Amino acid sequence: MRVLVVEADEKAADALVGRLGRHGHEVDRVDSGRAALNAWEQADLVLLDLELPDLDGVEVCRDIRTRSSTPVITFTAADTALDRVLSLQAGADDCLVKPYCYRELLARINAVMRRTAAPPAADTVLRGRLRIDPRSRRVLLGERVVEVTRKEFDLLYLLASLPETVVSRRDLMAKVWAEDGTNSSRTVDTHVSTLRNKLGDGDWIVTVRGVGYRLGDGTDV
Template sequence: MRQPIPSQIRRPATNWRVLVVENNTGDREALAAGLRRHGHHVDGVATGNAALQSYQLSDIVLLDLELPDVDGLEVCRSIRALSDVPLIAVTGWGTELDRVLGLQAGADDYLVKPYGFRELMARMDAVMRRSRPQIQAEQVVLRGPLRIDAASREVSLHGRVVELTRKEFDLLHLLASHPETVISRKRIMQQVWGGSWSRRTVDTHVSSLRGKLGGSDWIVTVRGVGFRFGSG
C-alpha cells in the first residue's frame, strides 16, 4: 500500500491530465483524489486494454505493471511505440531487473510501492520538465478572439480560458504560429510528439481541439497533406 497522501505539497504551475492505470480500486481512487486536490484532471482505469484506449489525450500516465488482462510491460511498450507521452511505472516489482525491464519497455521513470506522495509528485514534475518542448515561436499569439500565451501555456477564447492538455496546447500553438502554412502530419509528429508516428494520435487531438474551440473552422484539414490554422 502507498503511504498516506499529505495535504501540504507545492502545487504545480500547470494542471495536467493524468491517466492512472491501477488494478486496485482503493489505491486508484485514493491516488486520483490526491492528484485532483493538487489541481490535476484525472482519469482512472483498471486494465491494460482500457489504458491503451485512453492514454492519447493524457499529459502523463502512471502505469501499474501488475494488470489483470495484459502484461504491464507490454502496455508500456505499446504506448511508447505510438507516443512519447510521459509515463511513470508505479509498481510493487522492485528488483533491479524489474526496474531495468520497465525502463527498457519505455517508462520515463520507475517508482516502487510503497511510495510517498511527495516523491511521486516530484518525479512527475521532473518527467514533465524533461518532456516539455522548447517553443521558439511567438510567446503570445493573437488570432481574432483566440489568445495563446506560450509562457503561461494558457489559451483563452473570447476572454474565457480553454482547458487544454499539454499536447493539445503544443499542437494549437504550432498551427496558430504559422497561420498561412499547411503543416504536414509528419512535421506535427516531429515537433509535438518527437517523431513517434501515428495518424490516429494527430487526428484524435485535432478532433478534441475542435470540440474545445467550438467548431472545426479553427483547424482546417488539407487532404493528403496535413492541417492549417483557420479563421474560427
C-alpha cells in the same frame, strides 16, 4: 515542485514521500483513486500506483489526461508489458516496475519534466478570440477555457505559432509525436477532429487538401 503520490501501501508511500521531501519537493499523498481525482489539479506531477483499492489506476490516469497535460508517472508491481502498455496508452508519461531504484525514479522525473515543460522563450499566441498560453498550457476562446490534452495543445500551439503557414501532416507527426514513435497520419486527423469539436463553430483549423493544416481565424466556414 508539488508532487501528488497516489499509493495505497502506507509503508511504501511514507518512504517515497520522505525521500521526495528531502529533495525539496512539496508532497501530498492520497491512498485511493477517488482521492487522486479530487487532488491532482494542485500538483505539478502525479506519481500513480496502478494497484488502488477502489478504482483502476489506468482509468485514473486516463481521466487526468483527458482533462489536463499534468505529467503522470505510473508504477506497477506486475513485471509484464501489459500494465506498462495500458498506462502509456492511457496517457502516462512513463511507467516503472516495482521495486524500482529511487535514483532511477528521480532521473525519470527530471526527464519527464524536461519533456513536458513549455519552452521558456515561448510567447502567448493571440488569434482573434483564441488565446494560447504555453507557460500555463491553457487555451481560451473568449472567456471559455478549452480543456485540451497535452498532444492537442502541442498541435494547436504549433499551428498557431506559424500563422498563414500550411503545416504538412508529416511535419506535425515529426514535431508533435516524434518521441512516441507514432507514424500514422490518421493520428493527426483524429486530434484535429477532436480539437475542432472542442473549439466549436468556426474554421479555427483549416484543412488544405492534399497538404496538411493551418490555423484559421475563427470565421464560420
